[in-house]
Amino acid sequence: MLTIREYARPQTMDEAMTLLKSNKKSQVLGGGMLMLKLGDKTIDLAVDLVDLGLDYIKPIENAVEIGAMATFRSIETDPYLKNCFSGMWSDAMKYIVGVQFRNLATLGATAYSKYAFSDPNTALLALDAELVMYGDRRMAFNEFLAKRKRRFDILEKIVIKNPETTKAAFDSIRRSKGDFAVINAAASVCDGQYRISVGIRPRVAKLATGAMAYLNENGLTPETAKTAAKMAADELDFATNLRASGEYRKAVAPALIERVLLKLL
Template structure:
């Protein structure tokens, strides 16, 4: 249970930031779903819901998603439905249920860099940057690795509008559980981007697999079954796959191969369709 000593609901980012740095233990509230899982006392709770951070904006070259945008908003967005084969909405659609998805936020998720996150894996398959209010703009990859150097507010994520095709795959023991493994694949022209999350470690790019796929694809503009097999072998060796209550390292390696094969078949099909 959460025990909140003082509660504020600032109406601007600057005001929220001043509260955040005003005392040790000051805590931002996103959807509060994850915060609420533990028992803790928060000396100062900063509710971001009035700070103007709930938006999905389409600019000429980018889509911006504000930190207080919920997964429910992502699923219902007509803008996002037009891009990247709706990967963002599809990545969150199996998370627990509608009520939870209408609470949980982009900011709380991305700032926390959860290893199990489905949304982060999908976001990482796109050309995504993270805007922190004080520290500025970072590549998502850098942010996932390093995190924030100091207390800050995740203001928005910025996604480049390019023509990539993208698909998301995940394996769960049961509906509503965390993924045992998730994987996103994107194709832009002849180039592939592969991200694997819930290993159970944080989502990471599979550079060697991508390099292999790029070379193979250049040869025939498709993947033979032996190339798909070889890509799976490379993937299962290049990233670390751990064991926990949801699955062993060996099981995750096998899953990675299967999810990769399915994702590549789908993404190359989608890319082929858009050329016709």
């Protein structure tokens, strides 16, 4: 059973941080969906970010800002995002559980929690997203994934550059629609610079830097896509969990990565 002893709805980021630090067993609340998955848990103080106005998707000069409380569904259906990144965001979100769930789950929670089973995190990594934490501290998502998190912190927004000039693609392999993916992959290209990320290996999403360097040097054709996909699968490590074995993931990875790369042509 989940027990929340106290519940707060701060009106400013400063108030949210003060509340969070006021109790060792406090926790930020995004959409609250992950609580569904937990067994017994007690939270002394739940700090709900719902009143902070962080549920936006805002084009700025050469970038788009996505507030931490923007839901999966708002990102999937946003008219501006549909015309950016080759419509990748819709593909990254559409198979996650169901619409009611996606109406609540937030991008900020997924990115901040570095969920290894995440679809959006693989997309964020391929797009070289930047996280903006409380106090305007900025960090590349790739760097954030490699770092230890602070005990008390709040992700405010995510910034993604070049929304209108970046081509991107996302795909996943699932045993059934609505289930967690067995593996996913995303790729992007902007100004001739390629990025490939592979998630649910089943570890947290990772860049295939060797394959990226190969494409930056040789460009993308159907032939180089095949070679780069094979290189990416060779350089990344895959392991076993209850959804699939490491061998299975490694075997299907080249086809999945090639598929996302071909969408960039």
